[in-house]
Amino acid sequence: MLSTMQDDQLSLAHLLRHGVRMHGDSEVATWTGSGSRKTTFDRIGRRSAQLAHALRELGVTADQRVGTFMWNNAEHLECYLTIPAMGAVLHTLNIRLFPEQLVFVVNDAQDHVVVVDGSLLPLFARQLPEMTTVRHVIVTGGAAGALDAPSGVTVHSYDELLDGRPETFEWPEIEERSAAAMCYTSGTTGDPKGVVYSHRSIWLHSMQVCMTDSMRLTDADKALVIVPMFHAMSWGMPYAAFMVGTSMVLPDRFLQPGPIAEILAEEKPTFAGAVPTIWQGLLQHLDANPQDISHLREVVVGGSAAPPAMMHAFEERYDVPVLHAWGMTETSPLGSVARPPKAAKGEEAWRYRYTQGRFPASVRARLIDDNGDEVPWDGESVGELEVKGPWITGSYYGGADPDKFHDGWLRTGDVGKITPNGYLTLTDRAKDVIKSGGEWISSVDLENAVMAHPAVAEAAVIGVPDEKWDERPLVAVVVREGEQVTAEELRTFLADKVAKWQLPEHWTFVDEVPKTSVGKFDKKRLRAAHAEGKLDIAHF
Template identity: 45%
Template sequence: MLGNMMFQPLLISSMIEHAGRYHADGLIISRNTDLSMVETTWAKVRDNAKRFANVLQSFGLQTSDRVATIAWNNHRHLESWYAISGSGLICHTINPRLFPEQLVFIVNDAADRVLIFDKTFLPLVKAVKPLLKTVEKFICLDAADSAVSEAMPDVLFYEDLIAAQTPDFEWPELDELSASSLCYTSGTTGNPKGVLYSHRSTTLHSYAICMPDSLNISARDVMMPVVPMFHVNAWGTPYAAAMVGCTVVLPGPGLDGASLVNLIDTYKVSVALGVPTIWQGLIGAAQQSGSKLESLTRNVVGGSACPPAMLRVFKEQFNCETLHAWGMTETSPLGTSNQYKAKHMHLSEEEKLKIRLSQGRPPFGVSLRITDEENGTNEIERDGHTSGNLQIKGHWIVESYFGKEQSALTSDGWFDTGDIATLNDDGYLSISDRSKDLIKSGGEWISSVELENLAMGHPKIAMAAVIAAEHEKWDERPILIAIKKPEADLTDTEILDYYADKVAKWQIPDKVIFVDAIPLSGTGKMLKKDLREQFGKVLLS
């Protein structure tokens, strides 16, 4: 017997329709590619999304055709997102910082029919255009621009296109299991792989983000997603923002510390989301300008582990709670977020900090387990100490990769993340490393993340990476690659001595290499593969 309740499919179009109706005057504050600021509203975003849906329909696109975007976090990009997915097409966000060869592979693999881009990326689009096999229309997310037209004569302009349309568009009632958006993994080894989200998975993920025990997003917030919209859909925050109707500040291309401080202080941002490298720049700029970031009550850190020193600075200098979160492209991305339980509230600040250092616990909708072998099914104890391979399952977790018939899951239906981690009884997750980044020295494992976090606590270090270097006796030994803070006087002996009372002697790095820059991916993660290629043999005689 079925329940006697209405059924409405969980669709992305319902989110923007809700925001446009019940939060019509809610602000969307956006920085353009020319760094000018624009203020619009949820009602205007909805109306322009409908106008652009009419544009896409006029192109003769079929349901589930892919429309690619190469753009910053701005209001036009947001409008196009809802137009694409809401009208039954698939929104394919592309990381512009990929190698051109990877970008070409991704567009061709997805068989994109339309490519939308910000003017910033005109040289990139023009360079790869002859190699794109399926793209029929190129749209610049701007008003008509003669320089763009001269460089690409067949280009169309977003503002011209929507000006010729009305907001009269009926969102189709799609199957909630139909595809809504497509993101590709970073492809650090081999070609990137596509992860195809559904309307249902995205809507449920948005609910999860908003929950108080998750990222706690509400209509009272002013949210600034610094994480790019091309990085797992800005962690799903543009959808959650429409679901609750909060004010959104979109930083465009201005991701330097000073620009972010200005946006936070000017528009009273209450919650911001980004990777640790972004927050390092923000902290430095705030300290230099004297800003206290008074409106910022919490920031969310993901993408890589947050150094303990960074949590302390945000809490002690800026009275800002830092929430660790963990996820992957394959998990939409939210897998865990770090919020306290009632029993933790009486703890000392130091004890609370220890909890904050973990990646948090899963919200309803996903489950985690630790196994004793990769892709294995033998679950090990959740004691907070015994580490193993992290696996996940749930409503918004990948089942198979785009275009691949083979399942991406274990034999009993879990996705193996490639992370090495522990879980405790409360579900708090502590990731010690990516399996490929662990260092095996003399048969014993060393966590590169732990050594990096300790190095980042040194007052003279701006950024640090630890990698495995080949060793004639021990197979592998850790080495530290570090960037000094400006004008800091720091020797390798000083930093190695700093480790002495913090880790076992055999875990201390064998060598310190000071560099001017550490290579980062398009999403702000350290490219350890590149570092291993450059420095992986420095200990060999």
Template identity: 45%
Template sequence: MMNTQLTLRLLIERAEKYFPKKEVVTRKASGIFRYMYADFGKRARRLASALQTLGVQRGDRVATFAWNQHRHLEAYFAIPCIGSVLHTINIRLSSEHIAYIINHAEDKVLMIDEDLIPLIEKVKDQIPTVKAFVIMTDNPELPETALHPVYSYEQLLEAGDPGFQFRSDIDENEAAGMCYTSATTGNPKGVVYSHRGIYLHTMCMGLADTIAYSENDTVMPVVPMFHANAWGIPFAAVMFGSKLVLPGAGPTPQILLELIQSEKITAAAGVPTIWTGVLQVLEKQPYDVSSLRAVLCGGSAAPRGLIKAYEEKFGIPFIHAYGMTETAPVASVSRLRSNHQHLPVDRLLDIRSLQGMLVPGLEMRVVGQNGDVNWNGQEMGEVWLRGPWVADEYYNDERSKETFIDGWYHSGDVATIDEEGYLKLVDRTKDLVKSGGEWISSVDLENALMAHPKVFEATVIAVPHPKWDERPVAFVALKPDFKDQVEKQELLDYLAGQFAKWWVPDDIVFLDEIPKTSVGKFLKRSLREQYKDHLIRM
């Protein structure tokens, strides 16, 4: 058979050729902006030629620091289609981590949404590899900024070539994109995605038993484009010719519902906290959500009650999915099977609340202390994965050997698997907090707290939260000289200077002594049980 290379060029050229009149819609502060895939293609080609004018070469990393908007979509294709690497940066990381990943990736050009410029200005003197800053703005004039040299995105496109030809000599195994994890411990880890991996993952997203994206859909990714390729949705929408709605900067639940109603969204995707907020508004205000054929939820386990409300109150199918940065990201999807159709409603909800079946194309093992666990829904083991869109190492990182072993990705997630092959996550191998779909490292917070001159010991646990699934709570034992002399706000302010806002614990509890195991480790299990209702009572 023909040795055809699976590259992103094929995706965008398909959209230009077969779906030129389909819309891309972006919500802006000034209102709704629309254009068609034909326009998108020309602008992506202009951007590709402009980047080469700036000196971007094959293999160079070009970073984006942006919301879900049409210029970001253009970058998703223009950068990889000249043989460069799209590096999407999580705007919610701390300044320290932002600087680290820009330097670690050796980004050459940084494309920034105008309202996010101050976050990059904080680290401008720490990122020497960046040779150009491109400001994405609707304003004709560039804003005042300490960044240098700066270029206007739109002015670059004006000088670009709308007929620019994307590279046809890219090997499918070359890097197309990269994203960094949210730093569960230590610095973030980089994951590189090949053209082939993204292409095959995109095809998987169109399968009937996964997400079933198609030309008939109007798709809205609420999940950020700076996080794990927005779960691959921008690539899928372009390949299948779906109308694509991008909600812009900081969308509220009301804004999302207005877009669902006005644009007739058929499929939307986000973490549980997003759908919890949308549900709260929807239960109080009437919106027409009848167009929705699916709400895709991932990032963390969705509460059973949330799934039930969408399914029973509003008739919206709720699709639970599981994956991570290292799997590009979709690994399993919980869809009902033909033999489930006549089961009681409560049993159907049980199935929908699982992480689901492994998607076609991947292989999985759930490995316990004695090898692969039995498929009985009871035995627990770590989830191991491999496949064409699963990473095989972290980018230039010695920690790869701890995670990628003998051809398998060791996820660190503990799960059971039932007799039908449905996965259920039950625990974590490390003491992580998962808040709103993002990991928070308890170890990093503990180390920071114990560096405070008045703190003797500190530990951090995950405590259930009604909105964010989990939130960190810190437990601190002060040095004897400072006992009863430190207010919790002092320590919270201390952490706020080192971590992203959403990392800072919701509360600090002062203890005379932190409970320990027989070998001197902090007894987190005891604290979790004692304080499981702490945030609900606050």
């Protein structure tokens, strides 16, 4: 039996029109290094129409991909809204990709036009000759003249291109499952993989961001959007803001603690979102240069686990509650949010807040063990997290890496446990967990336990092959300068800290733990060193 409801399509063209019409006076401030330049949703609506006319003229029809290589600013926001609303596909380019990765993603997506921040032009220009499908480069900030374009590529000034064009546009009707935007994940292995969001997925995700169990954005909020618009869609905040009229503050390229503190002082946002590193840096800055930031009713932290000490510092020293959330590019990214259950108070509430959080109704979750079976939500059993829902990726662009999907669910690559009432705690990456006799040992937990010893500077744990147990942990220890410690002493130190069957038998001392370009332990290199017999190991 069919319903009698209208078959109305969720479309970002509606979102743009809605935000402009209902919340025309909501503001967008872009930081300039000294003060903000300001615009309104109404003006953004008119500029978006001009941009749409310009892009049509450059041959952007149907679902062509338009790249953006930009900081968080008003022009990027105009691209965010215009490109999907005209039926094309916004492709946000991560400015921190390795050069060959940047070339790969532009060519893979077949970007026809790329909008580039004037300040990022030198970085972009070096790879432009290798970008085979790009025909037009649009440069913001009046730096267009600085680009000596390869043959076949036309360079435009963003402002000049928009100037004088009509301030209304006939936004098309769009089928909600059409592509609206795409973003590549920058994995440590292999080529980046494309995630293609739909109008439907972005619409639903935007509603979720404004729901009470998530970020609770309102039209009375002013959101400081620190998390880059070139990474995981800036956590969906720009679209959510247009849904309810939230004013925005965009930091442009000023992401150091000093400028962020200045932006806070000047704009007094009520909400902000950023990764832990940003908050840690700001905290150190504020501790040295005290400033009232209690105008922030809440800040959200995601991207990697928020250290509890940092959460306490913001709340107790600065009266700013920190909301921990988990997600990834493949989950749009809102996956779970750590609002404690109503009954939890004091320490109990804090324990919930340290977790990665609870899943909203639209995100289903399960933990899967080595046999592909579900493990219970008992707060202890560990498995790989798999998720399902209308804003969760079901495949990668072009069908890359099909192993990341399991019966229609996304394998997150994260290992963790879930409480009976649905709170997730991640304990390790699936590729790093040590699989010992059918049980999983968290490499992260062992590392933290070893690093708690005063003589240990760093410790990295990997799984090494074992005839009886499949895998057993190997600990690579960097001893603190001027200290001394033996493997035996460390084993004794661990004895009352981890379960007996988890106690590592294999130990090695190294000068340093190999690191990736972003400073994480590079366990791949450690595994290779072990395989090649380059490590001097003590066995127990």
